[in-house]
Every structure is written in structure tokens, then in C-alpha cells.
Amino acid sequence: MSADPNTLPRSIDEYLTQLRRALAGADAALIQDALSDAETHLRAEFAARSNESEASVLEAIAASYGLPADVAAAYLETDYKVQAALAPTPDRANSTRSSKRGLLREFFGVYGDIRSWTSLLLMPLSLVTGVLYFSIVLTGLSLSLGLAILIIGLPFFIAFVGLTRILALVEGRLVEAMTGERMPRRNRPSHRGRWTERLGAMFKDRRTWTTLAYQLLALPLGVASFTVAVTFSTLGIGLMGGGVVALLQALGLDVPGEALQWGTETLELGPVAAVLRSIGAIGLGILVLTALLNLARVTGRAHGRFAKLMLVAA
Amino acid sequence: MNDIARKFQRDLNAGLVALVLLGVLADVDDDLYGYDIAKRLQRARQGEPLFKEGTIYPVLRSLAASGWLSSRIVPSYSGPPRRYYRITDEGRAVLAEWRTVWRHTRDFVDQFTGPSAAPAATFEEPTP
Numbered sequence: 001m002s003a004d005p006n007t008l009p010r011s012i013d014e015y016l017t018q019l020r021r022a023l024a025g026a027d028a029a030l031i032q033d034a035l036s037d038a039e040t041h042l043r044a045e046f047a048a049r050s051n052e053s054e055a056s057v058l059e060a061i062a063a064s065y066g067l068p069a070d071v072a073a074a075y076l077e078t079d080y081k082v083q084a085a086l087a088p089t090p091d092r093a094n095s096t097r098s099s100k101r102g103l104l105r106e107f108f109g110v111y112g113d114i115r116s117w118t119s120l121l122l123m124p125l126s127l128v129t130g131v132l133y134f135s136i137v138l139t140g141l142s143l144s145l146g147l148a149i150l151i152i153g154l155p156f157f158i159a160f161v162g163l164t165r166i167l168a169l170v171e172g173r174l175v176e177a178m179t180g181e182r183m184p185r186r187n188r189p190s191h192r193g194r195w196t197e198r199l200g201a202m203f204k205d206r207r208t209w210t211t212l213a214y215q216l217l218a219l220p221l222g223v224a225s226f227t228v229a230v231t232f233s234t235l236g237i238g239l240m241g242g243g244v245v246a247l248l249q250a251l252g253l254d255v256p257g258e259a260l261q262w263g264t265e266t267l268e269l270g271p272v273a274a275v276l277r278s279i280g281a282i283g284l285g286i287l288v289l290t291a292l293l294n295l296a297r298v299t300g301r302a303h304g305r306f307a308k309l310m311l312v313a314a
Numbered sequence: 315m316n317d318i319a320r321k322f323q324r325d326l327n328a329g330l331v332a333l334v335l336l337g338v339l340a341d342v343d344d345d346l347y348g349y350d351i352a353k354r355l356q357r358a359r360q361g362e363p364l365f366k367e368g369t370i371y372p373v374l375r376s377l378a379a380s381g382w383l384s385s386r387i388v389p390s391y392s393g394p395p396r397r398y399y400r401i402t403d404e405g406r407a408v409l410a411e412w413r414t415v416w417r418h419t420r421d422f423v424d425q426f427t428g429p430s431a432a433p434a435a436t437f438e439e440p441t442p
Contacts, residue, residue, distance in 0.1 A: 037348060041392050044349040064356065066366030078372035126331040185375065186387070186397065 008062050011054065012042045015061075015068060022072035028312045029172075029184045032132060034075045036186040041065060080238070110293045115180055119300025120293060122178040123229035126303070130222025133167060140164070141212070156201055161202050168211045168311040171218075181304025187207035207313050214310035225299060232292040239285030243278045250274035327365050329371045333416060336401060339383065345400035347388075348374060375400055382408050385437040 009015040014033055023031045042061060065071065110116045140160035147153035149193045172183030202208050250271060338351055346354075351374075352367040374397075377383045382405030387395045401409070 033375065034392050037375075039366065040347075040396055041349050041352070041367065041371070043394075054383070064352075064363065064367050066368035070366055071368035073371045074366070074369035078369075078376050186394070 007067075009058060009068065012039065012046070015042060015058070018068035019072060021115075022068045023075065026072075026076060027182055028308065029182045030075060032184040032312060033186055034071065036184075038065075038071060051266035060250070072083035089117065091120035107288055107294060110290060110297060113297065115300060116293045118178040118231075119303075120229060120296035120299060122174075122303065123225040123296055125174075125178075126218065126222035127232070128222075128228035129171065130220075133171070136167065137164065137212055137215045158195060158199055158202065159210055164208075164211050167215065170313055171307060175304050175307045178242075179300040179304035181301070181308055183304075183308065193220065205313075210310040229292070229296070232288055234293075236285045236287075236289035236292060238282050239288060241285075243264060243281030243285060246281065247275060247278035250278055323364060324421075327369075329412075331365055331370060332377060333409075333412050335370060335373060335413065336382065336405055337376060338398060339401040340406055340409050345386070345398040347396040347398045349396075351399075377405070 007018075009018055016039060019035060019038055020031060042065070045065070046054075046057055047059055049060070066074070076130060140163065144153060144160055147156050160196040169184065169186075173185075175181055176183040317369050332357070338354055339346065348352065348371050352370060355370075356363065356367070358409065374383065378385050382402055383399045384402050385397050385399050390397045
């Protein structure tokens with residue numbers, strides 16, 4: 001089998017292998033998209049020319065669709081432009097600034113970074129998707145094991161793995177929208193052939209198992225990120241809201257609500273101390289929210305990397 | 315076409331492929347998938363194709379990413395699911411602008427290279 005992307009491939013599989021090789025080192029999601037596009041096109045071409053020999057069809061394809069090397073070049077060129085045009089606001093976090101002022105700006109600059117807000121949204125959302133993935137995978141696995149002694153056990157397992165791949169694609173779209181980590185836009189071409197061969201390929205595919213692991217882990221990770229997001233956003237908003245109410249009360253306005261309390265007893269403070277304390281509470285609230293946004297940005301990136309590692313074929 | 319002519323064609327194609335794809339999709343009421351579009355272009359062309367069919371897919375993807383095309387996936391019995399594209403209103407607006415740019419460009423270039431200007435050089439395959 002010739003692996004040189006500049007020579008004429010002799011089968012669809014060989015074409016795809018050459019294309020994969022020509023794209024080596026590119027983004028895994030881009031490779032997956034390119035392979036899927038090529039396979040769809042080549043199979044359609046083969047279906048349209050079913051009365052011709054495979055060799056002559058492949059020769060025609062090389063002339064019309066292009067050799068793997070040409071196609072790879074087109075993807076690398078176009079995708080680069082797309083990413084440059086659609087890239088989010090320049091990533092200030094990556095600029096190397098070590099001064100205290102720079103660190104402070106970076107800490108509070110998180111408000112201007114759209115990715116930190118979307119990542120914050122992803123944290124509670126992860127619980128919902130986590131519950132969904134976990135229940136589907138657990139049900140699918142137990143039914144597959146339970147049905148294994150019957151004839152329908154294996155076909156059921158194939159269908160179940162197919163479902164987890166669709167879910168992985170959906171998760172990828174969600175992760176890309178929220179964190180900016182590039183994920184596949186199409187499903188990876190699955191192995192063709194008799195169902196026994198497909199089953200074998202499925203068992204041997206590392207990604208089948210990492211996808212299942214990811215979807216099982218999605219629940220505990222979702223619970224953790226939901227808890228952190230809800231706890232700290234409530235704490236921050238509570239401190240800010242309570243601070244505002246206390247400030248208005250300290251200024252003599254008739255605002256409904258309990259006086260701000262430290263512990264269980266209401267402190268009787270002078271008017272200046274009461275104002276300072278409420279401002280302190282507002283400041284603390286802002287600090288907690290800012291810290292949460294920073295944390296969301298970091299976990300968002302980690303979520304994206306983890307999803308890519310587990311869900312996208314290397 | 316020799317290598318120099320081919321490289322010139324590639325440089326020209328950078329924006330033209332996107333213009334042609336928007337044009338093809340603006341002409342039909344239906345949505346089309348990549349292979350359909352490729353075959354439409356193949357039927358329309360005379361002589362050697364301006365670009366390989368393999369190069370239209372990444373451009374379709376980037377047009378969709380810009381919001382100028384919408385897409386939907388339809389499962390297929392003969393292979394991986396097909397992605398069907400349809401032009402959006404935003405895409406039509408972009409196409410209208412690009413058409414104007416293209417006409418200006420073409421008219422300007424024609425003044426110097428068109429039939430009324432000096433005879434155009436003909437490309438010939440170099441004899442080995």
C-alpha cells in the first residue's frame with residue numbers, strides 16, 4: 001500500500017490513509033472533517049460510476065477531486081483562514097506580563113473575555129449533560145452485558161456504541177461553542193464491511209473506550225463543576241446584594257431586608273463603620289465573582305482539552 | 315496547463331471559489347450537498363476545471379462557519395452522513411457585494427487583457 005500522498009491511490013481506504021498522512025500534525029478535528037468529506041465524496045463518485053472499474057474511477061477522482069496532497073493543502077490553507085477570521089478577541093492571558101499591575105489586570109480582565117462567561121455557563125450545564133451521558137452509557141453497558149448471551153446482544157452493542165459517538169459529536173459542538181476548543185463538525189467515518197468486522201474494529205478502537213470513560217466521568221465532573229459554580233456565584237451575588245442593601249440602610253434609606261450580620265448577632269456599629277462594612281461586603285462579592293470567572297476560564301480550557309483527548313481520534 | 319499557469323490559477327482561486335459556491339447555492343431553491351455542487355460545477359465547465367472538487371469542501375465549511383450558509387446532516391446508506399448546505403440571507407447580502415466587486419475587477423482587468431487590448435499570450439505545454 002502506497003503511503004505517498006502524491007501517488008494515485010488504489011482504493012478509497014488507501015486514499016483516506018494518504019490523506020490522513022498528508023494532514024499529519026494538523027488539528028485532529030480538522031483531520032476528521034477532511035476524512036469525512038473525502039469519504040462522502042468518493043463513495044458518491046463510486047456509486048455514480050458503479051459500472052466502471054475501481055482503477056478507472058480512482059484515476060478520474062484524482063483528476064477531478066484532487067490527489068490527497070492537494071486536498072490536504074486546501075484544508076490546511078482554508079482552515080487557517082477561518083480560524084484567523086473567527087478567532088475570539090486576542091487572548092490577553094497568554095501575553096507574558098509579570099508585573100503586579102499586569103497580574104491584576106489579567107485577574108479583572110476576565111470580564112472582557114467572552115470565553116470566561118461561556119465557560120461559566122458550561123459549568124452548571126455540565127451537570128445536565130453529565131446526567132444524560134451517564135444514564136445512557138450505564139443503561140447501554142448493562143443491557144449489552146445482559147443481552148450478550150442472546151443473539152441480539154452484539155447488534156445491540158454496535159447500536160449503543162453508535163449512539164455514544166453521536167453524543168460525543170454533540171458534546172464536541174457544545175464544548176467548541178463554549179470554550180473555543182476546535183472539535184469535529186462531522187462524525188468520523190465508521191468502519192465498513194460485515195457487522196462482525198465492524199464489531200472487531202469497534203473493540204480495537206481506543207476511542208470507543210475513552211468515549212465511554214468520558215461519558216461516565218461526565219457525571220461526577222458535572223456535579224463538581226455545578227456545585228462550585230452555584231455555590232460561588234450565589235456567595236458572590238449574595239455578598240454584593242447584601243452589601244448594597246446594608247449600604248442603603250446605613251445611609252438612612254428605608255430599604256426592606258435584614259441588617260447585615262456577622263455571625264448570628266447584629267453588631268451595633270456607628271454610621272461610618274456600617275458604610276465601610278457594606279462597601280467591604282460588596283468588594284468581597286466582586287472578588288468572589290471575579291475569582292469564579294477566572295476559575296471558569298481555566299476549567300473551560302481544561303474541559304476542552306480533556307474532551308479532545310477522549311473524544312477525538314488521534 | 316503548465317506549472318506557472320497552474321500556480322496563477324491557484325492564486326486567483328483564493329476568493330473565487332467562495333464566490334462561485336455562494337452563486338451556485340443562491341441559484342437553487344433547494345439545499346445541496348458537496349457532491350451535488352461539485353457535479354453542477356463539472357457540468358458547467360468547459361475544458362480543464364478551474365479548481366479541484368476536493369478544495370470546495372473546506373471553503374463550504376468556512377462559509378458555513380461565517381454564517382453565510384446553513385447546513386444540516388442527512389444520514390446516507392452508502393457512506394458517512396451527508397451535509398446539505400443552503401444559503402442564508404446574510405450569505406445573499408455578501409454575495410451581492412461580492413458580485414459588484416467581481417464585476418469591477420473583471421471590467422478593470424479586461425481593459426488591459428481583454429480582446430480589445432493587446433493579444434493575450436497563449437499558454438503552451440513546454441516541449442520536453
